Amino acid sequence: MDKLKTAMSLLPPDIKENIEGLKAELIEEIRLRVGMKPTVLIMGREKTVRETKMLPHEIKLLMEKASGASVQAHLNELRDGYISYKGLRIGICASAIYEEGRLVSFQNISSLNIRIPHRFQGSISDILDQIGYGKFESTLIVSPPGYGKTSLLRELVRQLSQKGLRISVLDERNELACMDRGINYFDMGEHTDILTGVKKSEGAMMLLRGMNPEIIAFDEISKKEDFAAIYELAGCGVEILATAHGQELSSLRQRPSYRKLLDENIFKNLISIRRTDHRREYFYQRIVP
Amino acid sequence: MKFVGLIFAASSFILFAAIKLRAYRDRIMTVQEVLDFLQRIKQELSSMPAPMQDMFLNIAEKNPNGKNIFLKLAEDMNLLGEKCFYDIWKENIIAFFPQLSTDEKHEIISLGAGLGFSSTQMQIKLIENCEELLSETVREEKNAYPKIHKLYIGLSAAAAAALIIVFI
Structure with a gap:
């Protein structure tokens, strides 16, 4: 499955629809921040893909799907600031929870960054x-x-x-x-x-x-x-x-x-x-x- | 006419007592099933953290003769993204354990909000809190069962005796 499609399977339908209208090979990242308009990164610049702002509930749904509703199963990755989902890397900003000096979980996710890997273009x-x-x-x-x-x-x-x-x-x-x-x-x-x-x-x-x-x-x-x-x-x-x-x-x-x-x-x-x-x-x- | 009325009242009482006793026994069994359900989740969580779907499937595989709530939960996890884990959990608890009281249901359902994003230690603590509440209930109801059993059986026997006297 195309990695952009994999990423889009995580997104709310209206964002998915708007991204489908863009040139797939140019999309480097999909960035979702609570209370902000969702964007895609194209050649280093962010482009808005929906006029309505991201709700905490939408971010939570996405995170649950990506993590299989288990933060614990991804804790090692989360300690490095991301989780993997079917070969995609999703960067996360959230409030960390520590127990006895060890990072044990995250709550209140504020930002997600879905990175889209691409096949190399050009000649080396x-x-x-x-x-x-x-x-x-x-x-x-x-x-x-x-x-x-x-x-x-x-x-x-x-x-x-x-x-x-x-x-x-x-x-x-x-x-x-x-x-x-x-x-x-x-x-x-x-x-x-x-x-x-x-x-x-x-x-x-x-x-x-x-x-x-x-x-x-x-x-x-x-x-x-x-x-x-x-x-x-x-x-x-x-x-x-x-x-x-x-x-x-x-x-x-x-x-x-x-x-x-x-x-x-x-x-x-x-x-x-x-x-x-x-x-x-x-x-x-x-x-x- | 009085005899017919008496016969009807006595038979209804016997039937009512039987239904009540059965419901009481079913409730104790349901609470025990929920305790078993929680126990299995706790065991799985403490062994190795896994995505919830894998965890439910693992439990279902280990207990092929058990209630199929684990299979149903695993199947419903395919809806993640459209539905949140809490809703999936809530729907299944309501569907599989209808005999629980409102408070008990509320307690088990609220687990769904904490399981996904808590630390393993916290997940286990939350389950243990529910277990504690249910164990207390089951203990009280088991203790009360002989008295209730005796009462209903005694009253039913009296009703039956009255019926026999009427017939004679």
Whole structure:
């Protein structure tokens, strides 16, 4: 099922109807906020899709459907600020409930952000030529949120895999393959193995031991444990393909955890994404001497 | 004419006593069924959190001879998005446990508002509160049952004896 259709199955009928009139391939996110008009994100700009404001009851109905009426079943994801629904990621803002210092639930949901994954549009042959198929070396993709890091990572994995490289994907949030009941929504290539729902810090070594990969790919390195996983992998003879939030190399160097990572020359290549009004541009940079 | 009236009154009383006794027994059984229903949900919630539909199906599979409220709840969970969990829960409680008193129904139905978005600890606490209330009811009614049974049986026997005397 098309991921936009999956997302629309969660929405009130009038919003669904209005979204159907828009160009599906342009919709990046559906944003719902209590007391505000619902919007869709198209090329970084929000467009209203209903004149009446979202009611708390509508948000609750959506959340119940997405969570199967059980917040507890999604608690690990919620602790990271989202829940997964049939390969979609839904970001959540709500009031957190703590018991004995642990986050145990959420109430009064105020915002939901349904992210719509898209198939990669365009060509990355230039980038692949620059990275080199034959001797792939660890590569970091960097861009601000919403610029298409995940789509580019997915396409790189697919094409490298098609060239015969053995790739293991650690898809912690199920955003890359968008797997639903064991079936990938996106083609990840012939030689790709995917581990979903496992934290990077635990999954990286699982993949290394169990799947004998040439490349391990994962999305969004941000937490302390993610960096620890990369350091562990770096000395094990496996190459890393990962993404990070940031503008470009100089902005990454301003953040201590990334600076250390770059100083240790773990990543040899960097791809940054820039976006103009209607298209994305990819810039390759060799970052080791 | 007086005899006919007496016969009618005595027979009606015997019938009334039988119906009353049966209703009383059914109510105790219903409350026990609800306690069992809550117990099974509590067990499932404490073992592993799962979406409600999966949880109801798991319970139904484990108890194939049990009441099919779990299957019905699981089936109705397909309506989530159009109906909220609370409404689905409420409709099923009303349909499957009609003998509960208004207060008891209210208590069990209000569980539906807390189950979906509470922590496991809170979910279990809410169920335990309901269990406590129902256990108390069942205990009181079980204790009162022999007296009520005796009263109705005694009065029915008296009515029957009166009938026999009239016939003789």
